[in-house]
Amino acid sequence: MANLFKSIGFLVLGIGIVIYLGSYLILDFTDEQVKTSVHPLLFRIVAIALTLLVLGYVLSFFQRAGGMLNRSKCVRCGKPIPKGRIYCFDHQQQVVEQYREKLEDLGAKAEKRAKI
Numbered sequence: 001m002a003n004l005f006k007s008i009g010f011l012v013l014g015i016g017i018v019i020y021l022g023s024y025l026i027l028d029f030t031d032e033q034v035k036t037s038v039h040p041l042l043f044r045i046v047a048i049a050l051t052l053l054v055l056g057y058v059l060s061f062f063q064r065a066g067g068m069l070n071r072s073k074c075v076r077c078g079k080p081i082p083k084g085r086i087y088c089f090d091h092q093q094q095v096v097e098q099y100r101e102k103l104e105d106l107g108a109k110a111e112k113r114a115k116i
């Protein structure tokens, strides 16, 4: 959402610049009537672009701040952990050990079955 605002803001700003440069090439700015008709339009375009850009950056700031608050926690003890992890270091080792024991148990049972 924040990136969308930023993209549209830059797009509108780009359109404003193109219109500004284009109007310089096509229109005669010494003409007072042209000045009074083009400048308010440009002012409005730049205002819209800046509003969208500011909105985009404010939103992305809040998203980042929210991400800091919603940091991952270990499922077992609640310790803060890096993003994408499920357990803290100690509990991860514990879980790996338990899984290994389970596998060895299964292996032993399979061996027994093979002997019978």
Ligand SMILES: [Zn+2]
Binding pocket: 074, 075, 076, 077, 078, 079, 087, 088, 089, 090, 091
């Ligand atoms: Zn833990």
